[in-house]
Amino acid sequence: MNAMTRVLAVLLLAAPNLAPAQQPMNREAGRGSVVAATRPPYETFKGYIVRAAEQMPEANYSFRATPEVRSFGELLGHIANSNYEFCSAALKEQNPLKEDVEKSRTTRAALAEALRTSFQYCDRVYSEITDAMATEPIQLFGMDLTRLGVVTLNAAHDGEHYGNIVTYMRLKGLVPPSSQPSP
Numbered sequence: 001m002n003a004m005t006r007v008l009a010v011l012l013l014a015a016p017n018l019a020p021a022q023q024p025m026n027r028e029a030g031r032g033s034v035v036a037a038t039r040p041p042y043e044t045f046k047g048y049i050v051r052a053a054e055q056m057p058e059a060n061y062s063f064r065a066t067p068e069v070r071s072f073g074e075l076l077g078h079i080a081n082s083n084y085e086f087c088s089a090a091l092k093e094q095n096p097l098k099e100d101v102e103k104s105r106t107t108r109a110a111l112a113e114a115l116r117t118s119f120q121y122c123d124r125v126y127s128e129i130t131d132a133m134a135t136e137p138i139q140l141f142g143m144d145l146t147r148l149g150v151v152t153l154n155a156a157h158d159g160e161h162y163g164n165i166v167t168y169m170r171l172k173g174l175v176p177p178s179s180q181p182s183p
Contacts, residue, residue: 034148042122046122052176070164077114080115080118082154087151089138101114
């Protein structure tokens, strides 16, 4: 995990202590909860990543910006794997993913389907985790976090890799979804 992600995590872990002072909140998951407050960036990156997966021609799924980095397809597989890892931790359940998507799926259709499924799995976080649950402790990657911290890291991770996707698309002469007119 890079330094920027750690800084973001520390800042956002403080958010549960600040949010009640800013405005009254409905404590039900999905309606005014602190977890719901993390949904806009998650939804934004989710939409961009899925649209990029659909827009990148299949011939470019094996493209690597440099020989040392993941191919475009491997990057999408990594995002799908990570969504399951982060969100199963936040839900405090066993990771249901039984494959390494980054290594096992190579076609555009298979990777796009894996991404959509991983995001559908993560969507549960926003409907099931209440404010009372948000501050429950979780160990992830050797760090002491909260459920909210894990959800925040997932959104940050998706954003970090969407930045990679933008570079890949630009190198292939494509306009990334975040630079396209709104649908």
